[in-house]
Each structure stands twice: as structure tokens, then as C-alpha cells.
Amino acid sequence: MEELYLDKLISYPRTDSDVYPKDFDHNSNLEQFTNHTVYGVPSSKILKGGTATPTRGRKDAGDHIPITPIASVEISNSRLNTPVKLKVYDLLTRHYLALFYPPAKEMKAELGFNINMEPFRAHNLDCISPGYLELLPEFAPKYAKLPTVTQGRTYPVMEVKKEEKLTTAPPRYNDTTLVQLMEKKKIGTKSTRPTMIQILLDRQYAQRVKKQIQITPYGHGLMANLETIWSSFLEPDFTRHVEELLESILEGKESQQVVVDGIRGEFLTLFDAFRSKKATITRSMQAISLQGKRNGKGQVITQKREQLSTSDCPFCGKARMKVVKTHKGTHFLACTSETCKKNLALPKKGRISFLKTKCLICGFSPIRISTSKNKHPFTYNLCPNCWTRSFQESENKQGFCKNCAIGKIEYDTCQAKASKVDELH
Template identity: 30%
Template sequence: MKVLCVAEKPSLAKSISRILSNGSTRARPTRNKYIQNYDFSCMSNDNRTVQVTMTSVLGHLMAYDFPPEYQNWLQVSPLTLFDAPTEKHVIRGIEAIRDNIAKEARNAEQIMIWTDCDREGENIGSEIVAVCRGANSRIKVSRAKFSAIISQQIRHAWQSPVDLDYRQANAVDARAELDLRIGAAFSRFQTLSLQNLFSELRNKVISYGSCQFPTLGFVVDQYLKVQSFVTEIFWKIYVALERDGSMVEFHWMRNHLFDRLACVIIYEKCLENPTATVVEVKSKEVKKWKPYPLTTVELQKTGSRYLHISSDRLMHVAEQLYIKGFISYPRTETDQFDKQFDFRSLIEIQTQDSRWGNFATRLLAGEFRTPRNGSHNDQAHPPIHPTLYASDLTGDELKVYEFVVRRFLACCSDHAVGHETIIEIKLWEEKFTAKGLVILARNYLDIYPYDRWGESTLPNFQKGETFIPTTCEMREGRTSPPEYLTEADLISIMDQNGIGTDATIHVHIAKIIEREYARKDNRNGKTYILPSNLGVALVEGYDTIGFDKSLSKPFLRREMESNLKMVCDGQQQKENVIRDSLAMYKDMYIKTSENVQKLIQVSINFEYNM
């Protein structure tokens, strides 16, 4: 019996074949220089020795496109693209990969799909099956389910195959067709309407994407908030007491007032009645909660904020660590570990490290605590965690691996514990408070430097005691504008609004920068994402048209993503989602074309710095 195994990437095919063959494979070249076929024998789950050929693709084999007669931008109205026929064909340039799979399938009785275990992986698997069945209609299909490129998981996947999930594959097909039609129609419309107005745009495609534009919309909205912000003067009362060699600052419970006269009156009353009374002394144990298990979105947010690596680069590095077997699959929505998860063996392999080995040893010696359970479980992959010990990583790979390890060990530790004291005083009729914190047990903070919990000790105060403050002043301040969006901020907003998936958020951010709709800007030690003039003009132009659901806002795409999730769950049919989503966007296109002069006028009002 011959089994054909197909992985999503050449590196995965090589790693998986080494594990299943115990390092004994024979490699054969193919017509594609990146791909080899690996032949070996292996014991099947019914204790038979079978002949295996492991090969791979380079991601998707196929793509949707319009027939040639719809390719001419000047001869075909963009409106027709909402209803034009589409065809799914093998991507140009990778015919040799298709031919290799078809050739191997002709002599195989079974094909096992080893693509990544997510929506895209299911869809790529369905494309591989289509090619194989075109060459051998009787071939049996199975799917390997795994989350890490380690011996235990790969051998279990080989012995316990599952079925390919065609509902997830259909959801990806639906999204691909929708993105093609919507993106092509609006990209052609934008380009043809605006390109000739400005010399800087004459050689540019002004592309539209139903995820890109809401992403850009978030950036523009925050930018305009900052630009339109008008600072206001406020006044507050500052009270401080020097005691036991330290200065205790008390914060006014009103915070501040925008009415200067009102603040003056209160301040004068405080001066007339200068004795403060301690009305409350509260002491309690407090905890700083350890982090939840690591998801893809959290990896991107925390990584971009603390590791100073872009989300796009970070995901590429995480993918490489996964392929090398050092971390689990880096695309997951799950923030809870299974009850049977083997924490001990994964902690034990980290005891050899000079940076966190002692902490891992402490966990094994009795300090281990079960990780917290978040509220998300995609039923596909566990949270991101280290799977092997890595001692020779450098650069960004080292940074990302170290973060994954520290996050995992922190999850397995206990919450930090502190003692908080709150002092409340009364000066005249006004109340002020001071807070102090003493950390009693750092616990997870010892391994997780990305969280901070600062101590601030207070001298002793007794309820009912009185004192005259060392300082009592009325001070002037000004409101500060909001900050521009950092990449971590943008990822959070996209996730909250359902724009993109955990696996594609970083792609959409990279795309608006690549299209020169936005740029990264370093200010005051932070990296912000700011829109270009063109980005602002496009968003403002669409908003000026007055849609019920603007093309630069998340509502349409969020609804589409919700419907695609229902396709995955078997609650919606692919064809219905495509039909309903296209109807919504087609209506928006018609309204946009009827108001194109508004879009043009807003764009003219901006000077382009391309």
C-alpha cells in the first residue's frame, strides 16, 4: 500500500518525514527547485508496513480570477464584476507542483493531508485533494491533525487521522471570491476616478480591500481626533505631607475642575481650615493576576509593544520557530489549556536554561499552579507554548522564543501578592486619598518582565488623627490630546471589531503601509501608525458620501466575518453568504459611483506627499 502525504511547506515535509521515518528517507527532486519527494516505509495504524511518499506545496495551489474578457479595466465597468463569472485555476508558475502531486497520486491508494490545521490549511488541503482526485478518482482521503512539529504529535497524527473539514474550506473559498469581486470593483473604481487627477498617482493602483479600509479607517479616525483636539485649562488642589523622611502625596477626589473660580473658592476654604483629618485607613491583600495563556492576537499585541517587532515580522518569526519544532502552532484563538495537558514535561525541558531554569525548577518543586482559563477555545489548537528547548537562537527568533517561554512559565506560576493601604483624609469638606503598595510575593513577576507592579510605601497613619499638610497648593494644568495608535492599539481595535482573523490581522496592517495609505512614525520612544494624506483623503471621501455603513468602518466586514464563521459551524451555506454579502457591497458601490464627485472633491482638498 502506498500513502501520499502532502504538507503545506517544503520545510514541514522534510521535518515530518524525518520523524515518521526515524531519519531514514530517500529524497527525490521534482521540477520545482524548492520541493523534494521523500520516500520511506512506516507502520500504519493497523500494524501494516506501508510505503510513504511525503511531498509538499507552497501554500495555495489555486486562486480565483475573472475570465480574460473581464480583465480590461477600460472596457469593462467595475459594476459588472459583482456578477461576472469567476474561475478557480492553478496559480501561474506552480504548475510543476500540481503535476508532481498528480503524478504521485496515480500510484497511491491513500492521500494524507498535512497542511496547517486552520481554515487556510483546510482549504489548501481541499485544493490538493481536487488535484489528486483528478488523477486518481479512487484515492482515499484523510487528514493529519497536529499542533506542533514534535515526534509525539506527528506520530499521533499519523496513527489517528481525521476527515478534512470542508466547511472551513468552503468559508475560505467564500472569502476569496468576495475579496476578489469587492476588491477588484472598488480598486478599479478608485483608480479610474482619482488616478488622472494627480500626477503622483498616475502609475499607482489605488487598491481597496474590505479589511484594509476599516483598518485604515481606525488609523484615520484616531489621527483626526488628535488633530482636532483642543486643549483645556483645568485647576486642582495639591496636598502633600512630609512624614518619616518621605513625601506623601494626596490626590483630590474631584481630580480637577475646569471652573477656576469654583476651584479658588474651595482652595480658600481649605486654607481657612488647614487641619486635615484621617477619616479612613483601609488595608487589604491584593493580587496582580498572572496572564492568560498565549493566543495569536496577544502574541502580536504584546510582541509589537515590548519586543519592538512589527506584527508582520513577528508572525513570520513565530512560523519559523513552529516549523523548527520549538513552539506550538502560532495561529490559535484558544486561551485555555486542556485538562490533560502535560505541563510537567514541558516545564522540565526548560530547567537547563541559565535565564529561567531556576524558575522552572521552582515550579516543579511545588510552585506550579494551573494556568487560568480564558473565554476562548477554537477547538483546534492549544495556546501557544514552547515544545522543545532551544539554546542556539539569535536575533528576533531568540526574542520571540524567550517571550513564549516566559509567558508559558508565568501562566504556570501563581499571581503576585501585595498589601495595599489606602489613606483617606478630609481637608475642610474636601476628600483626598493616598495609596501605598508593598509586594509580598512576586511569583510570576519573577519570570515575566513585561508586567510591572511598582511598590510605593506609606508611613503609618491612624484613623482619626489630624495633621497640617506640608503643602497645600492650587495648581494649573492642561488636558492632553489622545495618542496616535501604536501597532498594539490597532491590533486590539481590529480584534474587538472583527476585522481580519487572528492569522490575518498583521497582513492587513502591513498592506495599508505597503499601499502608502499609512506609515510608521517614531515619536518619544514609541512607534505610531499614522495615515498618509492619501489615506485620510480616501477615508474622508467615503465618509462624506453619507453611507449607513461606511466602507471605511468595520460594520460590513464584521457582518461578513460573522457569516463566514457560520459557514464553518454548518449554520450557513457558502452560496448564501456570497450572495448576501455581494448584495450589500453592490449597493454601496452604486451609491459611491452616484456620489463620485464628493469623493473627488475631498481628495482634491489634500496635497499628496507620496
Template identity: 30%
Template sequence: MEFSYNGVRYLSSIETPYVLGIAEKPQAARRLAYALDENNKPTVKKLRNISVFVCTRDNNRIVIAPAVGHLFTLSSIGKTWNYPVLDYEWVPSHTVSKTARTKNFTDVFKSLAKGASNVIIMTDFDREGEVIGYLILKYLIGKTDAERMKFSTLTVRDILQAYDQREKSLDMGFLNSGLIRHYVDWLYGINYSRALSLAVKKVSGQFKTISIGRVQGPTLGSVVELENKIKMFLPIPFWTIESEVILDNKKFKAFYEKSKIEIQKEAVQIIKDCSGLAGKITDVSSEMSYQYSFPPFDLGSLQREAYRYFKFSPSKTLEYAENLYLKALISYPRTDSQKLPMTLGHKTILSKLSNQSDYSTFANEIISRKKFKPREGKRTDAAHPAIHPTGNVPDNSLSASERKIYDLVVKRYLSVFGRRAEILKGIIEITVKTHKFEVRGSKIIDEGWIKYYKPYFSLSEQILPDVQLNSDVKFSYIESKEDFTSPPYRYNESSLLKNMETEKIGTKATRAGIIKTLFDRGYVEGKVISPTPLGVGVVDVLQSQYPILVKSEMTRNLEDIMEDVKNKKTNIDSTIFTIKNELKDLLILFHKKEEEIGQSLYENLRLSEKSELVVLGKCQKCKKGDLRIIKSRKSGKRFISCSAYFDKSVKCTATYPLPNTGTVRSTSKKCPHDGLPIIEWQRGKRKYQMCISPDCPSKKEGDKN
């Protein structure tokens, strides 16, 4: 059959009329179709090389076509490269981005539009899913309302339930809150990126893209703020008392009553008082302590745990979890919830898990106890429950990383049904003159939930011997140790994510992506995240000239605005109107300071470019290029390479390794053996000068120059 849309004729061999289902991704479309078809055998039609599924249910023909995430993007209506830009429109992504592979998907929906008697949006149930479905509905199918299926897993049970209980129309509040996030991010992103880039161009005549977003600004601001605290840190001395006692012929660490002593004289006096190394047991006590299981996973806690145990970045964890969701192995991962309602059918899930050899013992143990009420956390999410397994058996298509995340999710799920762990904690108090020391022990009485969650959590035991009150005790040693207060730890991807959650910067769905963007734009680097000179430069200028872009208040306010739109407390059009006016005022303020901001930014950029480039000397291989230290922004790893690599006539491939820890400095000296530069490497108090070549004869001789 043929359909015509916008003057273009499209071919479709699918019999009309039909109900058109919009799925978010190809894999989701397949699962939805197989679940909805009465015989679980939908027909597959290839349109524009995209699989479209035709299934039958309740005498209805349902055609399910997939998107591939967003098929539309916002674009400015005017074509001049200036600011403010306040007018925008939705356009198909493939028309503005060469890398967007969405044209075929767009064409498929266009071709299916006319035969559709009704439309059901079957995208993921969250703001983005709502927006993806709505834009296809509006711009490709020509409708403004549709039915909506809401599901948290892609299991047959959930899909059928979502179909039977589908909403008859879209939740406009929810949809508008998703749309407004796009509008606001676009408005702020494009205007401030243009404003900053143009400010630099005005001063220097050079064009350099400097981008900053509504959420990236405050996130980068937090990284730079922490870096400043570290750079401004002045250590203060303190002392600790370290000691060891012998009890029942075994050595035990004894803890002094004060963990930190701030005055040296006091520490010296304690050591003097205890110089006899003899004490008396003055108290023996024990008490039962209980440890309860951790709450079920919301996305943030899953990302943090996966980082802690596997060192997966938050964005990678989300990617693996989404793959597991699309394979119907776990529930929808973009959730804030720590709740597992009884309606999820825990007995059924546990029974299914008992068929998987890795989990059968513990799943059966939980089933036999017949207590299916999980321990839950406080956080809730209106759309989805906490992340949990569906019980479906994974096939061989799982990657090693996906399997790790799956195991973590299943074990966390099992653990919330476990009993509390019972630990008997004992303390032996030893007194030396007026000073008290404690020997601490613990004995696991019942592991409870911990055995379900191993190896991701475990407890260690220290069994204390039976001792007599008032008996004498001999110390092996009692010493004081000088120490210094330490600067705060830099963020890693996991702790930065946690900080964003605490500061309410971004949403569960966007945080991991924002961190990745900061790396991609060269604002931060390394596994232990530190800002690059460029990142510091941008924040420094904005903080002094235009702080709103690096403070979290603005982005937090916008999250509140989105919530109000969602709850229909405010109207989307009036909200956007207000936001545009506020933005216009802010940009006028920016324009007034444009030259000043541009000047500071340009100076900072020049300094950052200089400090990023460390030239060690001339290359001995090609005699043309300079040997420079190159640092990977993502991994933080570094090496030396020749600048003539980029010269097509030379293409020198000389490279030399560098230690990845410590500080490397140029010494301007040359190695007497091979003429290559000598660098200085320092880590802590260790400092060496060495030739950059690993094959240098000096290294074979064991010289460290």
C-alpha cells in the same frame, strides 16, 4: 522513473507507490519527515532544487514535499479591465505574479502526483493551511479528498500523535469557510479598486490606482474617525489639587479626595481652607489585595505585549513567532485561545524548561509544588491551544528578536503556574477642615507569579510609616494646578490591532497584514499612526458617498457568514451566489454615483498631493531643483532633499536633516549666511526660525534668527 502530467514528462527518482505528504513550508516538511521516519533519518531528494523527504513508517513509504505558503491565487476569467468582475478561477501564482517564487514548488507536486497512492495534508491546522493543502490536492494532484494531520506544535510527540490520529477526510465546512474568505476578499478587492480607479479616470482622464479592501476600508475608517475626533477636540479647563505631607521625616504625595475639580472657584476655596498646611490623621486602614497572573498568550495579546515591551510591530511579532513554531520551540501562534489543557503535558514541558539555565530555577520551583493546573483566560479556539513553549532547547540560530519573543512566551507560560501575588495596601487619611487627603502605600507580601514574568511586569512598593490616629500632620505644600482635558490618543500598531479585535474586523491571522497594507498603500503613516491626506481623502469620499466600504458592519457580517459555512449551516455555492448578487447591486449603485464619487475623490487626491509636497525654495547646490520636505510613510521621519535627485542629468544629492518632532513650516525667507531657506519649527509653545543647514554659521553663533 518518469511520470507524465498534462503532456509534460517529469523525472523522479523516488520509488513508487508512496503516500504523499503536503507540508506548508520547507522547514515544516523537514521537521515532519524527521519525526515520522522510524529511524529519524529520512532520505532527502532534490527535485527542482527543492528538498523532498522520503521516510518510512508502518511499512509505508511517505514522501513529504513542501509548499511555500500559497501556490495558487485567484484570477479573473475575463481580460477586460472593468467591473463588475464576478467570474474567477484559481491559477498558479507564478503565472500571474513575477515576484512569486513558486514555480519549482508547483512542479515538484506535479511530478510527485502520479506515484502517490494516498495523500496526507500536513499543512498548518487553520483555514489558510486547509486551503493551501486543498488547492495543491485538487489542481496539482488531481484529487478532491485526502487524509489530514492536525497538530499545534512541530514537536516529535505532537507530529506522531497527529499521524496516528489523522482524519480520514478533509473537514469540508472548515475548508469552505477558508475558500469563501478568499472569494469574498477577491471579489470586493478587485471590484471596488477598479470602480474607484475608473471613477477618477472618468473625471480626470488620469489613471491612478486606488485600492480598498473589504477589511482595509473599515480599518482605515477607524483611523480617520479617530483623527477627526482629535482634530475636532475642544479642551475644557479643570483643576487638580497637588500636595505633599511629611510623615516620619519623609515626604509623601497626598491625593485630594476629588481627582478633578471642574470649577476654578472651588479649587481656590480649597487652597484657601488649607492655607495653614496643617492636618490631622483621621483614619488609618490597610487591606490585602491580590493580583492574579495574566492569561496565557493568544496571538493578539502576544502582539500587544511584544509591542509594549520591545516595540515590535504586530506583523514582525507574528513573523518571529512563526519562525519559533517552525523551529518547534513554541506552539502554533495563529490562535485565539487562552486555554492550556492538561493534555499538553505541562509536567513534561516544565521538566524540559528546567534544563534551560535561564528558566531552570522557576521551572523547578513549579515542578516541586506539583501544581500543574495553569490559570487560563476566557477565549477559546477550536483548533489550537494558547501559545506555549514546547520545552525544546533553542539553538544558536535564533535571531536576537526571536530570542526576545521566545523569552516572553516562556516567562508568560511559567507565570500562569505561579501563585497569586499578595500586596498589602495601606491608606492614611488626613483631614484639613472639611477636606480629606489620602497617602497611599503598598507592600509586597508575596510576589507570586510576578517573579516568573519579570521584567515584563513588576510592582513598586511604597512603605508607609507607623502613624498615630489623631496626630498632627504638616504639609510641605498644597497647590491647585490648572489643566485641560486632552484629546484621545492616536493609535499605534498595537492599539489599532486591539481596536480591530474589539470591532471584529479581520481575523487573528490577517489583522497584522492589513495594518501593513495600509502603510504600504500610503493611507497611514508614522509610529503613532495618523492617516495621510490620501487616506483621509479616500475615507471622506467613501463615507459621504458610499459608506458601506468604511463601516465595520459589512466585514463583521462576512465573518459570521464564514462561521456559518464552517459549521455547515449554509452551503458555499448558495452563499457565494448571494454575495455576488449583493455585490452586483452595490456596484450598480456605485455606477450611478460614479461621476460624483470620481469628482470628489479627484479633488481630494489633488489636495492631498499638494499638501504632501512642501517646497522650501531653490537648491543652492545644483541651482536647478527645488528643496522639498520628504517624509517616510512608515517611520514618519523626515528630511529635506533636492527634486533634481530624480533628474538623471543632474542627480543632485543635496539633503538636510529636520527635527522629527514638532511642526515645520516654510517661511519663504533666505538665510543671510548661506542663502538656504529658513524654516519655522514649532513644538508646543516653543517656536524657532532657523536655517536648514546644520553647518550654518548662525547656529555656531547660537543665533536662532
């Protein structure tokens, strides 16, 4: 939606408002859609009724109008240059037009039978008039018609089915239901809620399993640790409390300085508590990465262990180094010692594995990089320590290539010549 807003196709998207101000000119806004190949017919139909009045929403945040299409562009327009932008623009426009349509009319029906003096009932929902669902058919419930029967007539029982069912746990959240829960708990806004979910996925606190969003062992571990020091902060009431204070500024009930100072003080108190437990939380989270996790059936799923070097850190010499993967998909080596904060660079692409040999130049663990080029797989080896040093010592800040004779590794063994080793030492 941000791109649609920057292209001046929709109004400001970061709002929870769904109530229009009384002076908003809907007729002028609808007029520009009357010649549209898709939205022209419903727009003209609305304007024929005179002054367009939308269905009133439930929340007036007081900051901006509801998210509204403010420019009419055809489906083939260059500003709708991605499938996502086209889909969002189409949904927002149809939703806006649907606000001026009448409600859908439905009919509930019940069919009753007595079989051996036992009452049986069948229910259904049928659509009499689609109303606004004519523009939003994807939001329509599933309608079904009951068979036509004559009251008082006897009908034969053709088949009896017996079903045995057990109670099941509530369904897991998906993107839609999780956003709805966040809205109910007043967490975030329409624009920020999907971003919050994506951050949890990027940081591996949650994961998508098919269409479901499930908490990972890291997520469970983080929650368990934070609950011991930030229990009040983790509750939705805290976010609601902060947003209510911000609303009080908007309404003129509180001064901005008083509210900001109060919220800052609460955050700093919580942050100090977190810092005091940082070392404990770090060790706990590291331990989780070495444990297995269980699926919904309680079966243990083997979780990949941390990739550790076969030799100690070349900086502190006290602990192994581990492969760290960033949210962008790149890698680097980090010392596992809490007192050593040194890192080693790694190539941006490829799958990494440590070799059992040692580099004859520096004594550190060489690695193998498995990747592909021109759709053909290939591998190469290098020493991360020597490679990082070559960046630092080179005048043009470029490291040696994988084919360089210095420290070249073949057949899982370092091929550095004695003369080169002596020269570098």
C-alpha cells in the same frame, strides 16, 4: 512568529485561542524546559506541584491551541538568529510558564488627612506577592508605598501646591493600543493585526510620529471618499458579521457554499459601487497630494508637491508626467492623464529632480539623480524617455549608462550632438 513556527519552535501562530484543550499534555511540554539555563528553574518548580494546570483563557476559537513554545532551545541557538526572534521566543515562553503560576497579590491602601476641616486622600497599590509577575515583570504596575504615619497625630503642612489643568483629548493610538482596539472590535487575528497596521503605513494612509500612529491626509481623504459608497463595509460590524458567518460553518450551522456565495455577493455589490466612483476618487486623492496638512496645533505643515515634468508626456502629449514612489522605495514616471496609462522607467536609487532644459533627441524633460557611491555623494543626469527606449531597443535589454555620449547631459543642458540627433530621428 511565522519564522519561529517554521523552525518548529512554537505552535501555529494564526489563532485567537487562549484556551487549551483538556487533553493537551502540559507536563511533557514543560519537561523539555527543565534543563534550560533560563527557563529550567520555573519549569521544575511547576512540575513539582504535580499535574500542571494553566490558567483558563477566555476564548476557544476551536481551530488551534494557543500560541505555545513547543521546543526548548538556548538563547545562543542558531534558530534564534535575530534579536526579534529571540525577543518573541523569550516572551512567549515566559508567558506560557506564567500560566501555571499563582495570581499576584496586591494591597490597596488609603491615607486620609483633615486640613482646615477639608478632607484629603492619598491612595497607593503595593505588591504582597508577585505570583506570575515574577516571570513577566514588564507587565507589573508601578507600586509605591505610603509613608508610615500614626493615627490621630498632628503633622505640619510643609508645602501647598496649586495646579490648574485643562481637559485634554484622548491620547492617540500606538501599536499596542491599536492592536487592542482591533481585538476588541474583532478585526483580524493576533498574527494579521500587526500586518494590517504595516500595510496602512506602507501605503501612507497612516504614519508614525514618535510612538504614535496618526492618519495622514491621504488616509483622511480615502475614508471620506469611501464613506460615501462603502459606509457599511467600513464599520467593524461588517468584519464581525463575516467572521460570525465563517464561525457558523465551523460549528456546522451553515453550509460553506451558502456562506461563501452570500459574502461574495456583498463584496461584488460594494466593488461595483466603488468602480462607478473610481474617477471621482482618483481626482480627489490627487488633489490631496497638492494640499498642506495641519499638525496637532492647527499649524499648516508644508507638504511636498508632486514632482511634475517640465514637458508633456512623450506618448500622449496632453499632460505632464509625475514621479511615483512605490512601497519598495523605487520610482517611475507616470502620465497624469486619466486616459494615458504609459510609464517611464527611472534608476532604482537616488533623489530625483527635473531640469529646466529639454532633451535635444526627444524633447522630454531630463532629470538629475543625486545619490552616493562608496559613501561619497555624486550626481548624474539623463533623459527618462531616451533611457527607457534604450532598454526596449537594446538586444541585451540594457539601457545606456550615464556616461554615454548619446544624449549626455552636463551643466543642466543636453549635450547631444546634431549628428546623433539626426541619426536617432
